Amino acid sequence: MEKVVLVGLALKGKADAMEESLAELGRLTETAGGTVVERVTQRVERKNPRLLIGEGKAHEVASLARKHRARTVIFDEDLAPAQQKALEDIVGAKVLDRTRLILDIFAKRARTKEGELQVELAQLSYMLPRLTGAWRGFSQQVGGIGTRGPGERKLEYERRHIRRRIEYLKRDIARMRHERDVQRQRRRSVPVPHVALIGYTNVGKSSLLNALLENSGATTSTVYADDKLFATLDPTTRRVRLPQGGWAVVTDTVGFIQKLPTDLVAAFRSTLEEVAEADCLVHVRDATARDESRQTAAVTAVLDDLGANEVPCIVAYNKTDSLGAPEVRALASAHPEAAMISARSGAGLPDLMRLVEAALASRWMLRDLDLDPARAARLSEIYASSQVLDQKAVDGKIRLRLRVTQENWARLLNKLK
Secondary structure, three states, rough: OOOEEEEEEEEOOHHHHHHHHHHHHHHHHOOOOOOEEEEEEEEEOOOOEEEEEEEEHHHHHHHHHHHOOEEEEEEOOOHHHHHHHHHHHHHEEEEEEEHHHHHHHHHHHHHOOHHHHHHHHHHHHHHHHHOOOHHHHOOOOOOOOOOOOOOOHHHHHHHHHHHHHHHHHHHHHHHHOOOOOOOHHHHHHOOOOEEEEEEEOOHHHHHHHHHHHHHOOOOOOOOOOOOOOOOOOEEEEEEEEOOOOEEEEEEEOOOOOOOHHHHHHHOHHHHHHHHHOEEEEEEEEEEEOOHHHHHHHHHHHHHHHHOEEEEEEEEEOHHHHOOOOOHHHHHHOOOOOOEOOOOOOOOOHHHHHHHHHHHHHHOEEEEEEEEEEHHHHHHHHHHHHHHEEEEEEEOOOOEEEEEEEEEHHHHHHHHHH
């Protein structure tokens, strides 16, 4: 395990936020395979433009890194390329910032081809402005056949290669985005509601999807779930049974985090757009989290950026089995509109699905339709445009119980006149 020193910086009046963020950085470090040997904090009026922290504090960090033989120092803030270089000169060890650490974790966790390309794009976008000085030893110009003229530095070769690779990745991701759009349109043509699970990383979204699958008696494979930050990156979709019959497709999305790197949001945008296209969102929150309000704010900020804040949203507080009964009652009293659930024990899942079904009702209506047997040829069209929950013969008619969108219901009635 790589030994790591963490460094946190707090502006005046924001010490509590720094402590919580630094604790999360420690978990991120462990997820990346490091061991935290020391935490260093500093409260300042304003950030040092050259080193981010004060010069005396930087030398203190260097001393602690030598004492513990730590190979890496990770800052809980974004570092400018010049700041990173200046800090490495003082500390004498590898210096990373929070963004670089998260990119490293995403690189380890990506499983699908699209996920790998998205992470590589974010990494290269992050690296490009940090190449300055990396090839100082190769800066001389060379001569000879084929090199007449001004020549070219090794650094420029590297920059040009990265820029070309970035353009290639953008084209490849755009092609995959088009394929995803086609799949999305195909899915929309199938009469099934779409629910997306969203939330902070490690709140239990994947575990919740597995619990819903188990309650549905589904035979499909379960979703990988682990007690780690960003255990799953690639969206996974499964069918889950609804209380009044029929199915919904439920997508487990990538978890969010405070200070989520903008390059990652941009790279994963095509994946995150699954959220904006859903009929209903389930915002899973950790009932045991001390900084739950900050986690919620981080999720809300990404939803706003995606234009998904108009999608009906159900709040579900997970991990209530880790709380005492009085704490659960207090939480339920403070959030009467939310579901109190435990993905581990299954408690509260029926209540959650009833809330989901009620939210879906704004778009997906339950309707009864009596069809004359002489018009039975229309059955295939009805099945193609709506979800048939029940079909039986009543008084010489074919009675159908449907879950159907308002648009398709109006279209069916018009054709059956």
